[in-house]
Amino acid sequence: MTFTIPIDNGDALKNAETDSQRTLYPYVTGTSIVAIKYKDGVLMASDMGGSYGSTLRYKNIERVKAIGKHSLLGASGEISDFQEILRYLDELVLNDNMWDDGNSLGPKEVHNYLTRVMYNRRNKFNPLWNTLVLGGVKNGQSYLGMVSMIGVSFEDNHVATGFGNHLARPILRDEWHADLSFEDGVKLLEKCMRVLLYRDRSAINKLQIAKITEEGVTVSQPYSLKTFWEFQAFHNPTAGAQGSW
Amino acid sequence: MFRNQYDTDVTTWSPTGRLFQVEYAMEAVKQGSAAIGLRSSSHVVLACVNKAQSELSSHQKKIFKVDDHIGVAIAGLTADGRVLSRYMRSESINHSFTYESPLPVGRLVVHLADKAQVCTQRSWKRPYGVGLLVGGLDESGAHLYYNCPSGNYFEYQAFAIGSRSQAAKTYLERRFESFADSSREDLIKDAILAVRETLQGETLKSSLCTVSVLGVGEPFHFLDQEAIQKMIDTFEKVPEEEEGEAEVAAPAEQGGGADGLGDQDVAPMEM
Numbered sequence: 001m002t003f004t005i006p007i008d009n010g011d012a013l014k015n016a017e018t019d020s021q022r023t024l025y026p027y028v029t030g031t032s033i034v035a036i037k038y039k040d041g042v043l044m045a046s047d048m049g050g051s052y053g054s055t056l057r058y059k060n061i062e063r064v065k066a067i068g069k070h071s072l073l074g075a076s077g078e079i080s081d082f083q084e085i086l087r088y089l090d091e092l093v094l095n096d097n098m099w100d101d102g103n104s105l106g107p108k109e110v111h112n113y114l115t116r117v118m119y120n121r122r123n124k125f126n127p128l129w130n131t132l133v134l135g136g137v138k139n140g141q142s143y144l145g146m147v148s149m150i151g152v153s154f155e156d157n158h159v160a161t162g163f164g165n166h167l168a169r170p171i172l173r174d175e176w177h178a179d180l181s182f183e184d185g186v187k188l189l190e191k192c193m194r195v196l197l198y199r200d201r202s203a204i205n206k207l208q209i210a211k212i213t214e215e216g217v218t219v220s221q222p223y224s225l226k227t228f229w230e231f232q233a234f235h236n237p238t239a240g241a242q243g244s245w
Numbered sequence: 246m247f248r249n250q251y252d253t254d255v256t257t258w259s260p261t262g263r264l265f266q267v268e269y270a271m272e273a274v275k276q277g278s279a280a281i282g283l284r285s286s287s288h289v290v291l292a293c294v295n296k297a298q299s300e301l302s303s304h305q306k307k308i309f310k311v312d313d314h315i316g317v318a319i320a321g322l323t324a325d326g327r328v329l330s331r332y333m334r335s336e337s338i339n340h341s342f343t344y345e346s347p348l349p350v351g352r353l354v355v356h357l358a359d360k361a362q363v364c365t366q367r368s369w370k371r372p373y374g375v376g377l378l379v380g381g382l383d384e385s386g387a388h389l390y391y392n393c394p395s396g397n398y399f400e401y402q403a404f405a406i407g408s409r410s411q412a413a414k415t416y417l418e419r420r421f422e423s424f425a426d427s428s429r430e431d432l433i434k435d436a437i438l439a440v441r442e443t444l445q446g447e448t449l450k451s452s453l454c455t456v457s458v459l460g461v462g463e464p465f466h467f468l469d470q471e472a473i474q475k476m477i478d479t480f481e482k483v484p485e486e487e488e489g490e491a492e493v494a495a496p497a498e499q500g501g502g503a504d505g506l507g508d509q510d511v512a513p514m515e516m
Contacts, residue, residue, distance in 0.1 A: 099351075099352060101349070101351050101352065101383075102351075102383075102384060102385045103349040103351065103352070103383055103384045103385075104384075105344070106346070108344075108345060108346060109344035109345070109346045112343060112344050112345040112346070113343055113344055116342075116343050
């Protein structure tokens, strides 16, 4: 049996009625994912928010999930598309397990499968509106990669999606190094998430950090970061701006 | 096997529960010229006898590269073998494209076996008349499989198919326990010696055989004639003499002597 890449009716563009069936804009979205390789594997952080436009509507969404034995998938963007992707991967992992032959899909294989799916959907002008982060460990090798909604795909030692690209990656470029310990890795991720919390309007103060090593996946319980608001500039916010604004 | 009233159709069972057309297809494999495969824990060697139809023609290609990590040797209707090799290459490349990772050989042989099974259950098809020795790597190391026209497949430490393969099998049966830990060189030597067994006394020359190797860290490739001849020279110092290890099967074992054209009633398409 071969794995078919899930694609839908390509005639959507020709028929105006079915036009509404292709993705035009996202509705319920998740914000950044930040992930790094560390000594024993990969660490991935995300908050638990689902925004409905500018409303922080859902506050208990898990945006990082385990895939098979060796991988972790985090997603930002449209939550329903993420759930759809999880279904595809569920089928993929199920078929892989049914072989029962000692071979298993590693993070590289899952990453490439997702790249094919995302790129194919983009070519049909019906994208899955997500940026995906795929991390994992297999046979001692750590793997961390990203796929965007237009099918751009690459691997790196540290990745971030959405706002994370602008706010977290500069921190990671300066402070990431190979063989981070677990504690240092978590501290680094928390530093990035704190900046995102201060500056990203769609971030909420409820995050999870997931860890994947050769042994398997652990997703932490949700927790909050300490924040500091007693900066001088916040004490009298209108000091420098007299008038109705 | 004799003609009977249940052997016209592949979709007709005999009263004793046999599908004669499938069994006849397996006969076609036995008529082809020999192909041999053996494996250690890290390498697989495929070797075959090359016999050209006449001095004017080139010999039939019987070993195919499917991917860097999979090769196949065939015996029987070589046209069927060529088509199945193309199918295997296609499956392998499609998997690589989607997953950027080599297709595990164990999964490829199941696809192949399923394809063969279809032809045993359609009245408008016939079974493939070719046996395939598939050697390849997957996560658990090196593997050798034999795919049969019946749609069955088996895993082997070493195997030989085609005409006079029994001589090679006898040789392999005596040695197979050591293959798992064999070095690459010893494995190749054993393959060539097994090929020699099928030649029934005819002098072993590098022009008569094709040898291919693949292994962990070594992509599939053919050994060139010089390398094969060098290996032959290490154990066959004098062409006429048979050296120690090789068991000399009785010269008159099977019909169709050691002449270049093989059995007289083998159809030209089968080699």
